[in-house]
Amino acid sequence: MLRDTNIGIDSIAFSTSRYFLPLSVLAEHRSVDYRKYCDGIGQIAMSVFPPNEDIVTIAVDAAQKAISFIDNLDAIDLVIFATESSFDLSKAAAIYVHNFLKLKPSCTAFDIKQACYSLTAAIKMARCFVQSNPGSKVLVIGSDIVKYSPNSSGEPTQGGAAVAAVISENPRIIAFEPYSGVHTTDIADFWRPSAAKEAMFDGRLSAHNYLESLKFALDEYLQKSKLALADLDYVCFHSPFNKMATKAARQFFPEKDVLDASIYNAKIGNSCSASLYISLISLLDNCSENLGGKRIGLYSYGSGSVAEYFSGIVCDKYREMSLALKNQELLDSRIEISFDEYEQFCANVIPASDTKCSYQNVGQVFLSEMIDGYRMYQLKEQINKSSVDNCFNMLNIA
Ligand code: CAA
Secondary structure: OOOOOOEEEEEEEEEOOOEEEEHHHHHHHOOOOHHHHHHHOOOOEEEEOOOOOOHHHHHHHHHHHHHOOOOOHHHEEEEEEEOOOOOOOOOOHHHHHHHHOOOOOOOEEEEEOEOEOHHHHHHHHHHHHHHHOOOOEEEEEEEEEEOOOOOOOOHHHOEEEEEEEEEEEOOOOEEEEEEEEEEEOOOOOEEOOOOOOOOEEOHHHHHHHHHHHHHHHHHHHHHHHOOOHHHOOEEEEOOOOHHHHHHHHHHHOOOOOOHHHHHHHHHHEOOHHHHHHHHHHHHHHHOOOOOOOOEEEEEEEEOOOEEEEEEEEEOOOHHHHOOHHHHHHHHHOOEEOOHHHHHHHHHOOOOOOOOOOOOOOOOOEEEEEEEOOEEEEEEHHHOOOOHHHHHHHHHOOO
């Protein structure tokens, strides 16, 4: 059990693609009744990523927003990047983020994996780190782009986003409570072999295990905390599709409304590691009640599987840390794509060389080319310079 009582999320932000496909368009082209998508699975749109946007570019965008609240970046001693859609089996995506944020060289950076649970694992590790290194801050990032085979039952639940959060003492958004319930079980409900671009899954088994694991994790949380369900003011869930969260809420928390927490996920789709924390941001941004002092129950589930139930108390001044307007603007300014464009984006042909940035990226960094399988990123502000110079500048080997 963690002993911290005043460690938590000091700032938090998300990013997603500039482009989206309405599920009404997908339904039409897949000859499916749209009500199955909007009512049956609870989704209205999904973020779709252009070839020069990836888990690093959206992570940098989210992280730049999260650290904009931090006065002393040198206090960040650790970056943990949580993802299940990594493109490199060796080099950590965290290192690219560390570079673009210009964090100090003595700050450690690495990746962590356990399906959609991984950002919770990163936060758990960050809490321990802050506890044993008073004054330190940890930047945690969950960034995933979720792809299933075209025409599969998972297709309408694709999506993607990055969430970045600074974990510190005396947090300004939410302070975690020291108890949690965990349920780990070896099950083949969702996996992605290293050579595969798309995830494989057993949809029914995964939905069943999501709820089974919630039962065990929640029971353990309640036993350890000696709290009752009524002590939880609001609940947020990992949301592979909104209906999953609604079903979990109905079964275990019939009194709780999860509408405010599901607004963003309904438009973004599944963002795996980021998904639970997009629910939390959605609740904080959209709930009209002042949440200061309220206890939020959080359910994290990662197929394979590890689940955890835990909670936090919202800090009194959380609204001063709000990016609600920016978040709304990000979602409202997204560009709707046609079905043909969706199919082109799905093919995800990485540009041979796209130094002019042919797509509207969400942040300052975009993927400009691949050299010997190595991903070259570029800052938009450097577009006028030659591509090779920029790549070498990024790599600090000019
Ligand atoms: N009007 C209204 N509702 C309709 C409808 C219509 N015309 N047609 C069907 N529906 C309803 C169904 O009744 C069903 O509702 P209930 O679940 O309440 O019965 C719902 O729409 C879905 O219908 P199906 O079960 O027939 O849909 P499906 O077989 O196409 O699969 C799915 C749906 C299992 C969610 C599929 O999208 C999937 O496998 N997704 C990927 C796996 C996944 O997300 N699993 C979740 C748990 S695992 C996890 O959390 C990790 C992770 O992030 C992946």
